[in-house]
Amino acid sequence: MDKNHVLSVRELNLAAKQLIESGIPLLWVRGEISNFVSAASGHWYFSLKDEAAQVRCVMFRHKSQYLDFKPANGMQVEVLALATLYEARGDFQLTLERMRPAGLGALYEAFERLKSRLEDEGLFDADRKRALPLLPKQVGIVTSPQAAALRDVLRTLANRMPGVPVVLYPTPVQGEGSAQKIAQAIRAASQRAECDVLIVCRGGGSIEDLWAFNEEVVARTIAASHIPVVCGVGHETDFTIADFVADLRAATPTAAAQAVVPDRQELQQRLVQQRRHLARAAMRQFEQRMQQVDFLQRRLVHPAQRIRQQSERLDGLQQRVRLAQTYAMQHQQARCNVLWQRLRALRPEISRAREQHANRARRLISVMRNLLDRHDARLVALQQHLQFLDPQQVLARGYSLVRDARGDIVASSEQLAPGELLDITFAQGGARAVVQEKRGRQTD
Structure with missing residues (x-):
């Protein structure tokens, strides 16, 4: 750029923006939130600061709507952002792509490493997942007896199918050693084999609260279970390693209960509809059979009438055979006459042939004699000519x-x-x- 060229403010800010965006890649930044503002449009504006500096940040609605927590002033966070310049005011700022609470980066990395390893081993493959029983005789639940999720599951099971027995395998779902205890409860349910399907559930929480369901021991125990497992952990936006390994992932504990048992009222309505369909189908079948009986009755003939009909038919066939024989004999006779006439017409006349042969013999002898005479005359002429050309004569x-x-x-x-x-x-x-x-x- 020419140093003597005079730029407008907009051109200056645009050049600075291009220089910043091309020189600084997408990167993670850690700091404390301050001056947080949630605009009516759904966009978030705040400052990210540490002990020595601060930077303005913006997170647009199409990115912020996927976060599972609401930022607040004073919260330590880690953001994945692109450094840019807001041209209208010349403010340097970060445009955020992702945000997570500070300190969770190691947990997310551990989550991704375990997920990738188990996926490579085939524990997430769809072909190893088992179908749930249509009408389970007994349902097992692995969760804490004090969990609100247990009450939601029991209430949903009672509303949908009150006659199904429930077996609780109590275990803490949060805290030190909870992953081993959850795996032990799942293993006990699989060994006892007293349930047709097993629900592993707990309510929502932070990633630290749900971390027991991201442990490898829980994932491998679910994969080794002889009973189909439905995992209903956290809210709809929460995903754990147990969700990927389970035979079915439910968005919530209530959804897990809805998945394992059908709705009794819906079944009753379906039974009423099926009974009506069956009654109508039976009536239609009965009507069709009655029509078929009437049709067959009209086709039914008395044996004496059947014999008479067969006798008349036999007489007709005999008459046809006689006529066919007569016609065949007449046809063969006429054909023999025609062949006899053709044979007579083709019989040779020996006397006429002998006369023709004698005439041809005489003609042949005459022709041969004339031919010999001509050849003799030609031979004499050639002989005379040869004598004339003979050197001895000269x-x-x-x-x-x-x-x-x-x-x-x-x-x-x-x-x-x-x-x-x-x-x-x-x-x-x-x-x-x-x-x-x-x-x-x-x-x-």
């Missing part, structure tokens, strides 16, 4: 055939040299001669 007229020493025919005196030996052939016999003189071509 030699007989006084000519001779001259060859040099190599046997080549001499056609010109230019081919000869004085003293050269020649071989002369006459019409009868031959002679050898020596060239003494050669002459050029003689003119007329």
Whole structure:
């Protein structure tokens, strides 16, 4: 940027904001809440301070609505925030993504580590979770006898299905050693096997209050239980390791009671409806059967009438057989006549064939004779022509055939040299001669 360029205040704040957001990553900050204000819009505004400094903070409604506690002045918290600058006033502030009470970071980390390890072992897999019985004969409850959750569960069970017996396996659900005692109660219920389903429950509280249900010993005991386990711990927003391991997670203890037993009134209404459906179905079936009986009654025929009908049918079939036989015989007779006529038409006439053969033989002999005569005349002509071309005939007229020493025919005196030996052939016999003189071509 040019140092001589004059910025507006808005441009300056925007540049500072970009520099802060790009230079400082999302990070956790710890401090004490002061000047807390909850706006009508649902957004929270406060300052986070320590002994030496403070910073303004804002947490918007779409983030704050998921917190399970309400911040207050003086509370020590840890916030996950993005450092930014509010351009309108030039205030440096933190925009919060998450918030938790200070000191719970280690608990959350322990929670996540155990959750990840048990999940890798398959304790959360859906295929290992068992279905709850439709009508349990007896329900077991693992909780503290003084817990308000127990009263809610008993009241809900009594309202929905008062005839189902309940067995309480008392155990403390909070405090030192409570996790081992909860696991011991679950183990005892599984070994005694006197209940069809087991509810593990307690009311809401902070993460420290519910921590016993995040212990590994409780999770593994629930996973090893021979009885289906429903976990109803805390409020709807509370999640524990026991929730993930249990066969069913209920949002509240009351919801756990509603899950294990059906509503008696709903069952009665369903039974009344089913009885009505059954009565109507039986009546419809009865009516259909009566109509079927009437239909079959109309189709029922007296044996004498059935025999008479069969006899008439048999007579008709015999008549059809006779007609079919007669028709078949007439058809075969007509076919035989046609074939006989065709056979007669195809019979050869021997005398006519003999006459044709004799005529063709005579014609063949005549043609052969004419052919032989033509070939004889042609042969005589070729013989005469051959005699005319015969060299012997030429030699007989006084000519001779001259060859040099190599046997080549001499056609010109230019081919000869004085003293050269020649071989002369006459019409009868031959002679050898020596060239003494050669002459050029003689003119007329």
